[in-house]
Amino acid sequence: xxxxxxxxxxxxxxxxxxxxxxxxxxxxxxxxxxxxxxxxxxxxxxxxxxxxxxxxxxxxxxxxxxxxxxxxxxxxxxxxxxxxxxxxxxxxxxxxxxxxxxxxxxxxxxxxxxxxxxxxxxxxxxxxxxxxxxxxxxxxxxxxxxxxxxxxxxxxxxxxxxxxxxxxxxxxxxxxxxxxxxxxxxxxxxxxxxxxxxxxxxxxxxxxxxxxxxxxxxxxxxxxxxxxxxxxxxxxxxxxxxxxxxxxxxxxxxxxxxxxxxxxxxxxxxxxxxxxxxxxxxxxxxxxxxxxxxxxxxxxxxxxxxxxxxxxxxxxxxxxxxxxxxxxxxxxxxxxxxxxxxxxxxxxxxxxxxxxxxxxxxxxxxxxxxxxxxxxxxxxxxxxxxxxxxxxxxxxxxxxx
Numbered sequence: 001x002x003x004x005x006x007x008x009x010x011x012x013x014x015x016x017x018x019x020x021x022x023x024x025x026x027x028x029x030x031x032x033x034x035x036x037x038x039x040x041x042x043x044x045x046x047x048x049x050x051x052x053x054x055x056x057x058x059x060x061x062x063x064x065x066x067x068x069x070x071x072x073x074x075x076x077x078x079x080x081x082x083x084x085x086x087x088x089x090x091x092x093x094x095x096x097x098x099x100x101x102x103x104x105x106x107x108x109x110x111x112x113x114x115x116x117x118x119x120x121x122x123x124x125x126x127x128x129x130x131x132x133x134x135x136x137x138x139x140x141x142x143x144x145x146x147x148x149x150x151x152x153x154x155x156x157x158x159x160x161x162x163x164x165x166x167x168x169x170x171x172x173x174x175x176x177x178x179x180x181x182x183x184x185x186x187x188x189x190x191x192x193x194x195x196x197x198x199x200x201x202x203x204x205x206x207x208x209x210x211x212x213x214x215x216x217x218x219x220x221x222x223x224x225x226x227x228x229x230x231x232x233x234x235x236x237x238x239x240x241x242x243x244x245x246x247x248x249x250x251x252x253x254x255x256x257x258x259x260x261x262x263x264x265x266x267x268x269x270x271x272x273x274x275x276x277x278x279x280x281x282x283x284x285x286x287x288x289x290x291x292x293x294x295x296x297x298x299x300x301x302x303x304x305x306x307x308x309x310x311x312x313x314x315x316x317x318x319x320x321x322x323x324x325x326x327x328x329x330x331x332x333x334x335x336x337x338x339x340x341x342x343x344x345x346x347x348x349x350x351x352x353x354x355x356x357x358x359x360x361x362x363x364x365x366x367x368x369x370x371x372x373x374x375x376x377x378x379x380x381x382x383x384x385x386x387x388x389x390x391x392x393x394x395x396x397x398x399x400x401x
Contacts, residue, residue: 022071030067033101037064040095049095056094063088063102070109075118078106082129089136096137100147104154111158112165119155126151185347187234189296193303194230198223200271200306222270229267257291258318261298265316268302274313275302281320286378293351294318294327294376297359300348301329301372309333309370325376332369348372 018025037060041052050056063084066077081102088094110122130151134144202223256264265277286294298316305314311333319326345361352359357376364371 023068026068026070029070029105030064033067033105034061034064036099036101037097040097045095050093052095053092056088056092059084059088059092060094067102067105070106071113074106074110074114075121078103078110078122078125081106082125085133089133099150100133104150107151108154108158108161111155112161113158181350185350186296188347189300189303190230190234192307193299194226196303196307197226197267197271222267226267255288255292256295257288258286258294259291260295261316261318264295264299264302268306268314271306273302273306273311276313276315277317278315279318279320284320284325284378286325286376290325290355290376290378293355294325294374297327297348297351297372297374298329300345304345304372305329305331305333305370311369323377323379325378327374327376328371330364330369330371332364335363335368335370345372348374352376 038057041057041060045052063081066080066084070077085100085103107122107126110118114122130147131144134140134147137143262277265275269275302314302316305311309331311331314329314331317326317328317330319328348361349359352374355376357374359372359374361370361372363369
């Protein structure tokens with residue numbers, strides 16, 4: 001497994017280097033083809049065969065040299081190779097080659113990189129050039145069949161490479177789109193939650209200033225704390241968009257997880273909503289991505305309660321079971337309205353689906369209020385201390401009491 005991984009890593013590094021240095025790759029291919037075409041000139045030859053002369057070898061090199069420009073002008077390179085090969089055959093008649101190496105490389109390049117009209121012109125050239133070359137060489141049907149086969153194979157391999165590259169580009173674009181959507185969801189959750197709490201506190205502030213200055217001071221402190229928390233999380237999200245981690249880069253702080261939910265509930269409590277937080281079952285370790293999604297689901301659900309539900313109480317309940325974490329957020333507000341369901345609920349469904357989980361939204365128990373229930377699969381893991389115990393924290397706002 002380690003050897004396979006090392007080989008794959010070396011291959012990926014080689015591909016990256018080749019992508020960054022196309023000239024070097026083309027020169028290397030030309031040298032490799034030149035080495036293959038040199039073999040008939042260095043092996044011993046019988047007296048009945050054509051002599052291996054230096055002029056013939058020089059003309060052979062002339063047929064290879066255009067390959068250095070094969071990416072930049074593939075059709076012109078093919079025409080130059082055909083012209084040099086015809087000159088070699090008609091003027092010098094040196095040692096023959098077992099395969100038309102330069103032509104095969106050129107046809108492969110056109111099939112893989114060139115536009116459709118280049119490929120059409122290439123097909124027309126080969127229909128004329130291949131039979132003419134066979135007629136000048138052996139005039140045999142066997143050579144004609146073999147030549148058509150190898151050129152057809154080079155063309156097919158080039159088209160397959162083009163299809164593979166297009167598939168990789170599409171996959172990269174889709175991955176980038178998914179990442180943009182994920183970041184958009186994160187920023188929506190952060191801003192929506194923070195701004196909603198700040199608006200609620202700011203609206204209650206003038207009344208509290210006249211009636212209870214201490215509560216007004218607490219409200220302003222909550223606004224400040226909510227703003228600082230939102231700025232910290234936004235800096236983290238924007239840092240993900242930057243390249244590298246050098247000087248000036250945003251700090252890469254960990255994503256929120258299940259451990260941050262009590263503080264989240266406490267911040268919502270400061271807006272005037274009575275919130276109960278309960279965990280049930282053996283508390284199990286969950287992957288970081290699952291914990292972050294559970295936090296964001298609770299955050300978005302509570303934000304909706306603050307913004308839309310006009311509720312007095314809400315409950316956040318986390319149930320740990322073997323292989324699953326269930327997150328439930330309920331309230332006693334006015335319940336779902338016809339046509340309701342904005343970006344927040346869509347984001348909750350998307351987060352659940354990203355982990356292979358499910359999300360259900362609708363009226364709460366007995367048709368009262370609203371309930372969000374999300375089930376997230378988690379791998380089996382050891383149970384933390386306190387397994388099987390139920391922990392309940394009832395945080396109730398002092399405002400309005």
